[in-house]
Each structure stands twice: as C-alpha cells, then as structure tokens.
Amino acid sequence: MKTIEELTRPNIRQLKPYSSARDEYKGVTASVFLDANENPYNGPHNRYPDPLQWDLKVEISKIKKVAPEHIFLGNGSDEAIDLVYRAFCEPRIDNVVAIDPTYGMYQVCADVNDVEYRKVLLDEHFQFSADKLLAATDEHTKLIFLCSPNNPTGNDLLRSEIEKLLHGFDGLVLLDEAYNDFSDAPSFLSELDKYPNLIVFQTFSKAWGCAAIRLGMAFASTEIISIFNKIKYPYNVNLLTQKQAMEMLHRYYEIERWVKTLKEERGYLEEQFAQLPCTVKMYPSDANFFLVRVTDAVKIYNYLVGEGIIVRNRNSVALCGNCLRVTVGTRTENDKLIEALKAYTA
Numbered sequence: 001m002k003t004i005e006e007l008t009r010p011n012i013r014q015l016k017p018y019s020s021a022r023d024e025y026k027g028v029t030a031s032v033f034l035d036a037n038e039n040p041y042n043g044p045h046n047r048y049p050d051p052l053q054w055d056l057k058v059e060i061s062k063i064k065k066v067a068p069e070h071i072f073l074g075n076g077s078d079e080a081i082d083l084v085y086r087a088f089c090e091p092r093i094d095n096v097v098a099i100d101p102t103y104g105m106y107q108v109c110a111d112v113n114d115v116e117y118r119k120v121l122l123d124e125h126f127q128f129s130a131d132k133l134l135a136a137t138d139e140h141t142k143l144i145f146l147c148s149p150n151n152p153t154g155n156d157l158l159r160s161e162i163e164k165l166l167h168g169f170d171g172l173v174l175l176d177e178a179y180n181d182f183s184d185a186p187s188f189l190s191e192l193d194k195y196p197n198l199i200v201f202q203t204f205s206k207a208w209g210c211a212a213i214r215l216g217m218a219f220a221s222t223e224i225i226s227i228f229n230k231i232k233y234p235y236n237v238n239l240l241t242q243k244q245a246m247e248m249l250h251r252y253y254e255i256e257r258w259v260k261t262l263k264e265e266r267g268y269l270e271e272q273f274a275q276l277p278c279t280v281k282m283y284p285s286d287a288n289f290f291l292v293r294v295t296d297a298v299k300i301y302n303y304l305v306g307e308g309i310i311v312r313n314r315n316s317v318a319l320c321g322n323c324l325r326v327t328v329g330t331r332t333e334n335d336k337l338i339e340a341l342k343a344y345t346a
C-alpha cells in the first residue's frame with residue numbers, strides 16, 4: 001500500500017488549518033469565556049460547540065468498540081464522502097473506482113470535485129469481483145468505493161472479495177456500512193487495525209432513526225482521521241445534533257428493538273411480495289429495504305403514488321430494469337402497500 005502521506009493531495013499535506021478559539025483553549029478550569037466573540041446571553045446555545053465532539057465520540061466508542069481517535073463525525077455520511085475526495089483526489093488527475101449500481105452520492109461528489117469516476121458493473125447476483133475492480137485501477141486511482149449491504153440492491157457484498165481488495169489495492173478502500181445494523185454479516189470495524197487502507201462509513205440516519213439530525217461516522221486509522229479533522233469545517237456538527245445523538249446512545253436498547261422488528265417486517269413483506277401477481281423477481285435483502293422486479297415499474301410506481309404510497313423507482317439504474325426499491329415500514333404501512341398492490345391490475 002502507498003503511505004497516507006503519498007495518497008494525500010499536496011495542498012492538503014501542506015495545509016495550515018484554521019485554528020478556532022475553542023481549539024486554542026481546551027482547558028476546563030476557566031469560567032469566564034471572552035475569547036470567541038459569543039453573546040454571553042442565551043445559554044447554552046450562545047456557545048460554539050466542541051469542534052471535535054469528544055464526549056459524543058467517547059459514547060460512540062463504547063458501542064462500536066473503536067477508540068475515539070479512530071472516529072470522525074460529520075454532517076451526515078455525505079460530509080465524510082465529500083471529504084475523502086477533497087483530501088485524496090487531485091481534480092482532473094486522480095480517479096476513483098466504484099461498484100455499479102450503488103449509492104448515488106459517490107458519483108455526485110466525484111463530479112463536484114472534478115474527479116474521474118470509474119464504474120464496474122456487478123454480476124447478476126449483485127456481487128463484485130476484486131480482480132475486476134483492480135483491473136479498472138491505474139496509478140492515479142486513489143479510492144475504491146464499496147457499499148455493503150449495497151444500495152439499491154440490498155445485499156451484503158462477499159466478505160472474501162472485500163478482503164481480497166483490501167490486500168490487493170494500494171490506495172484506500174471505502175466501505176459504506178450504512179445498513180450493516182440490519183445484516184447478519186459482521187461489520188468491518190473490528191478489522192480496522194489490520195487494514196490501514198480501510199475507511200468504514202456508518203450513519204445515524206437509518207437504524208438509529210435520526211436522519212433529521214444529520215450525523216455520519218467515519219472510522220479509520222488515526223492518520224486518516226487527523227486529515228479529516230484538519231480540513232473539515234471547524235464546527236461541522238452542531239450542538240443540537242450532538243445532544244440528540246447522546247440521548248439516542250443512552251437509549252441503545254430501543255435501536256436494537258427497532259432493528260429486530262424491521263428485520264421481521266422485512267421477512268413479512270418478502271413473503272407477501274412473493275405472492276403478488278405483479279412481482280417478477282424478489283432479490284434477497286440484508287438491509288431495511290429490498291429490491292423487487294415487477295411487471296412494469298413505471299406504471300406500478302405511478303399507480304402507488306395515486307394511492308398515496310411512495311416507493312423508489314429504480315427502473316433506470318444499471319441492472320435494475322423494472323425494479324422498485326421498497327423501504328420496510330411499520331406493519332400498518334406495509335399492509336397498505338400490499339393491499340394496494342393486490343388491487344393493482346395492469
């Protein structure tokens with residue numbers, strides 16, 4: 001593997017980061033804060049929040065079994081995805097490789113950052129081959145994007161291929177585990193020490209039920225996390241988000257219960273869908289959604305909209321012709337969907 005220093009863009013390597021008032025004074029003994037031009041009234045919202053969200057990282061660390069120094073928190077996973085481009089990819093020179101189809105933000109961030117995005121098609125089981133991804137790389141390939149369970153296909157990627165890629169690639173492997181809570185496959189978080197070129201993304205937006213607060217996590221070596229900390233906006237995670245996340249961490253039992261229920265509901269929906277006349281093929285899912293090939297995705301999508309039910313039409317996505325992506329809801333919501341589809345006539 002190349003060193004992180006070699007992989008980092010020269011301007012980022014040389015960057016002298018912005019130093020905020022809260023960075024310069026980190027002690028806890030002071031009681032009069034006249035250093036940041038804050039308004040002394042309207043506490044606690046008058047004060048800038050902790051730029052490195054240390055208390056929150058300590059709590060996350062307990063649940064994820066990863067030391068706080070290996071954690072980056074951002075305004076959604078989307079911030080972390082954008083940061084990897086800004087840190088490692090020289091516009092118009094470097095490139096990245098990704099499986100296809102997958103989560104759309106990897107390509108959007110590539111386009112925004114003017115970085116070439118190379119797609120490698122999955123096979124008919126929505127699996128990838130490490131050799132095929134490696135064959136698409138060259139000396140300017142800095143990153144490879146994987147997503148497991150993958151969006152929109154819903155399946156876990158093969159662990160053996162992920163490991164093969166981690167061993168065979170000399171750049172960084174980004175593994176998006178946004179849906180890992182719903183999978184029976186173990187997370188790669190426990191492998192961080194083994195793979196210095198691995199970055200794992202997770203999020204509060206799905207299993208944690210907190211899409212509104214915008215909190216994403218990246219886990220990686222301390223060297224990589226330091227680079228993220230150097231280039232992120234100083235106060236990228238606001239106080240309200242930090243507080244709400246803390247509260248959720250203390251209610252972890254509830255998240256576990258939601259996940260268990262949603263996995264059961266997924267099984268229920270899969271059984272029901274298998275019996276619908278409009279279902280052509282069900283794809284197995286390890287996430288809180290599933291992909292289903294139907295007789296006519298556009299017509300059925302529009303029909304459901306008319307019934308007040310919104311699913312995701314993935315018809316125009318590679319390998320997903322006539323496919324709908326359905327998020328698992330409550331039993332009431334799921335039954336409404338099933339009843340509507342039973343009443344559908346082509």
Ligand SMILES: *Cc1c(COP(=O)(O)O)cnc(C)c1O
Nearest residue numbers: 076077078103151178203205216
């Ligand atoms: C939903 C999702 C995310 C979450 O993004 P946030 O910015 O944290 O809300 C990340 N990756 C994938 C693949 C997703 O589907």
